[in-house]
Amino acid sequence: MLLVDDDSTNNFLNELLFKSLEVTDRLLVAEGGAEALELIGRLPGPAEEPALILLDVNMPGMNGIQFLEAYKQRPQAERRATVIIMLTTTMDARDLSRLDELHIDGLVSKPLTKEKIEDILRLHFQR
Template sequence: MGKLPCILLVDDDPVNNFINQRLLEGLAITEQLIVALNGQEAFNLMEQHCQPAPDEACPALILLDINMPIMNGFEFLQAYQQLPLAQQKAIVIAMLTTTSLHPADVVRAQQLCVSDFLSKPLTKDKINALLQKYFDNVLTEN
């Protein structure tokens, strides 16, 4: 399986970040894992690494929490819409949820470039399904 160049994990919960970082690092699916604690940090990273031309720290996959201080997941997605369309199409965004989303929120998220929804906690199976669906990659058994 080829590694993704970069994954951006956006979550304000240090425990979730620690667990998710350990999982993703253990699966060895990315060359670089970047963590942002809110949507504003994530958007700043996107502006820095994805414009005008993407560099090695421009994420191929964003794992985005919804409820965060400063800038929440929906606010990040609205700001993300301002990026050039080619960059938006090249990045897969999976929204992380702790509970099931209201159907109106699902529609809103899909209109704002969300590719998929994953319930917390992340697992190897959930990551594998995401990789298979969007990147034609499958984790090998370790």
């Protein structure tokens, strides 16, 4: 699982939430899109890529949409069948239409909660 959010406090709280739910054995955290791409690029191979990416839409530097555009350019052989869920507080209509074009798997309002994580796992991982 990869969590990409520029808010370090949110990341800390989300890490605690994921650990308490015991839903992943490895949680990678990046504070921006460029850092997330670099982190993914350093993984040993496609089998090590996260099955789930939780991605904040609004971040300084490379935002969530820019990350998605770059991520989708990677060769299919280098991308695992990753579920991408966008995290947001508010959405601009232009952002929503761009997300439709990028084929994300869901949109979840912040903050993450136990119920929201359980819904994601149930919908996309039959858990």
